[in-house]
Amino acid sequence: MCVVGALVFAPCVAVAEQIFLTPRDFLSEAFEGEVPKAQTLWVRGKVKADISDILGRKSVGLRIRYWGRGDRTAWILEDIGKYHPITAGFVVQSDKVRRVSVLVYRESIGWEIKYPFFTDQFVGTSLSNGWRLSNPPDNISGATLSTDAMTRMAIVALYLHRHTRKLDG
Amino acid sequence: MARGKQRKKVFSTNRYAYVWHKRIGLVASFLVVVLSLSGVALMHSDQLLLDQHNMKNRWVLDWYGLDPESDPLTYRVGTGWISWLEGSLYFNGNLLAENVAEPRGTTIHNNLIIVANASDLYLFTKNGELVEHIRGLELPGEILAMDTGPNGHLLALTSEGSFQSDFEILNWYPTELTVEPAPPRPTPADIEEAILDNYRGHGLPWSRVLLDVHTGRILGNWGPYLMDAAALCLLILAGSGIYNWIRNRRK
Numbered sequence: 199m200c201v202v203g204a205l206v207f208a209p210c211v212a213v214a215e216q217i218f219l220t221p222r223d224f225l226s227e228a229f230e231g232e233v234p235k236a237q238t239l240w241v242r243g244k245v246k247a248d249i250s251d252i253l254g255r256k257s258v259g260l261r262i263r264y265w266g267r268g269d270r271t272a273w274i275l276e277d278i279g280k281y282h283p284i285t286a287g288f289v290v291q292s293d294k295v296r297r298v299s300v301l302v303y304r305e306s307i308g309w310e311i312k313y314p315f316f317t318d319q320f321v322g323t324s325l326s327n328g329w330r331l332s333n334p335p336d337n338i339s340g341a342t343l344s345t346d347a348m349t350r351m352a353i354v355a356l357y358l359h360r361h362t363r364k365l366d367g
Numbered sequence: 368m369a370r371g372k373q374r375k376k377v378f379s380t381n382r383y384a385y386v387w388h389k390r391i392g393l394v395a396s397f398l399v400v401v402l403s404l405s406g407v408a409l410m411h412s413d414q415l416l417l418d419q420h421n422m423k424n425r426w427v428l429d430w431y432g433l434d435p436e437s438d439p440l441t442y443r444v445g446t447g448w449i450s451w452l453e454g455s456l457y458f459n460g461n462l463l464a465e466n467v468a469e470p471r472g473t474t475i476h477n478n479l480i481i482v483a484n485a486s487d488l489y490l491f492t493k494n495g496e497l498v499e500h501i502r503g504l505e506l507p508g509e510i511l512a513m514d515t516g517p518n519g520h521l522l523a524l525t526s527e528g529s530f531q532s533d534f535e536i537l538n539w540y541p542t543e544l545t546v547e548p549a550p551p552r553p554t555p556a557d558i559e560e561a562i563l564d565n566y567r568g569h570g571l572p573w574s575r576v577l578l579d580v581h582t583g584r585i586l587g588n589w590g591p592y593l594m595d596a597a598a599l600c601l602l603i604l605a606g607s608g609i610y611n612w613i614r615n616r617r618k
Contacts (some may be wrong), residue, residue: 236537242581250454260498261490263537307512 216303218312221274224287224299225265228272234265245361252329252353253277262358270296271359275351279305279344286348288320288355295320295352308341311348320348325356368610388607391438395600402597405581409574417574427576428567430585439562443555445475446596447493449482452566456482456489463495466501470514476521477534479525483523490536499536512548522546570575 225233239262241249264273272289282304290298298317303309310316320334328330331352334354337345368437408415410425422428439452449470450457456467468484475481479498480491486503489512503509503544508525516522521532523539524546554562583590 217504238535238537246510259500260492260496263499285504 206284211341216305217293217301218297219287219301221287221301225272226299227299228270228287228289228297229265229267232267232268235266236263236265236288238263239358239362239365244277248329249354252357253350263360266362271355271362272297273355273358274301277347277353277354279289279308279341279347281305282346284311284344284351286351288352290359293356293360294322294324295356297321298348298352300348304342305344308327308338308344310338311344316345316348320352323352325353325360329353329357331356354363384607384611388604388611391600391607392485393605395597395604398594398597399601401580401593401595405577409530412577415573418572420573422566422571422573422576423563423567425567428571431571432588435563437564439554439559440469440551441550442470442473443552444473444480447480448555449473449480450554450558450562451561455566457558458491458493458495460558460565461495462565463491464489464497471510472523472546473549474513474515474521476515476519476536480514480535481513481521483510485509485511488513488536501536507541513584514546516542516544516546518544524548544586549559557605561566 212276212286222233241258241260241262246258246260252350264271268291270289270291272287274285274287276285278284284300284304285302287297287301288295298320300309300312303312316338318333319333320331320356323331323333331349334349335345373587385429401475405500408417412418435453437453439457441448441450441555444458447459449463450460451467451470454466456463456470463480463482467482467489468487470482470484472483473481478493480493482489482491486506486509487504488501490498490501492498506525507523507530508527510523512524513524516531518531520534521536522542523532524529529542529545530539534538560604579585579590581594583592583594586593
């Protein structure tokens with residue numbers, strides 16, 4: 199099964215956005231041009247509590263939109279860096295992160311996280327016990343909070359990937 | 368005789384010091400209590416969550432002049448009311464979300480409250496829980512108006528034309544149908560009251576009030592001078608107390 203999800207966590211704030219990659223382009227790259235239709239996953243009960251726990255806050259949307267095919271999963275997630283939400287795409291396959299892209303960045307500093315030297319650190323990482331990554335990324339000086347947000351989102355992507363696979367039996 | 372005069376003078380000076388020590392103490396005591404209590408509270412503001420809790424007292428809020436600059440914009444949604452006031456969104460007077468731009472359309476769809484502004488679409492349950500926040504990049508264009516169409520699907524008039532969503536609002540398709548922007552309606556009095564209570568309560572953390580009490584600024588420009596006077600009184604009390612103690616010890 200292949201799943202791509204859009205998870206919306208953060209409130210809207212009118213700030214200058216730097217769009218590095220549109221969701222459409224990200225999905226197209228994730229699925230090599232053939233983007234499957236979007237589906238929805240309702241986040242309730244333990245799943246919602248777990249996601250709140252990972253993100254460290256309660257304001258988690260009840261519905262996650264996703265697209266899927268095969269065993270590859272990719273998610274478009276948002277989490278707050280310092281003041282503003284960062285939108286990032288995660289492709290997950292066989293319970294491991296296969297690709298990470300920063301789609302929209304809204305903070306004034308810390309945009310270095312968009313570069314492959316940072317995002318590639320997530321490739322191959324998986325979920326370990328206690329909501330941690332098996333290979334946490336190295337921090338970028340001056341972008342600690344953005345790095346933390348990307349790490350949290352990677353954990354959520356891996357968690358949701360595993361959850362959708364359980365649902366599919 | 369001279370010794371008696373000297374004793375009388377010492378007694379008079381001591382008495383004078385005692386009387387003024389007492390008077391200044393009485394005058395300063397109220398301000399010192401205020402200073403002390405507010406100071407202790409501010410020292411522990413993190414533990415007491417003073418930054419996270421807001422003042423609700425209307426008298427204090429009025430004193431600070433916490434009135435919104437505009438009236439709420441209110442729209443009829445099913446049997447309820449969606450209101451927007453300076454970035455905050457309300458359903459029947461209860462806060463739904465913050466940092467939200469002015470709505471350009473509101474409706475009930477699939478038992479969810481839908482609110483659209485230029486670049487966002489918000490989906491809420493009727494209990495006020497956020498279901499999903501769909502951002503501009505996932506919308507067909509800048510939203511100019513939004514409503515439920517005659518076929519029960521969500522219709523959006525955007526900068527790129529008219530679009531209709533599927534039932535779950537996952538995908539958008541061009542359509543010939545169009546929708547007009549719905550004008551706001553007068554806000555019912557009870558809803559406006561609830562919104563104003565929430566708005567005012569949102570803007571004034573307890574830490575701000577306590578800091579202003581501590582520095583005297585809550586009383587305006589002269590307040591800090593009053594607190595200066597209290598500090599001066601404390602210094603005089605310390606001085607007169609030491610003076611009295613030395614005098615008593617000599618006896």
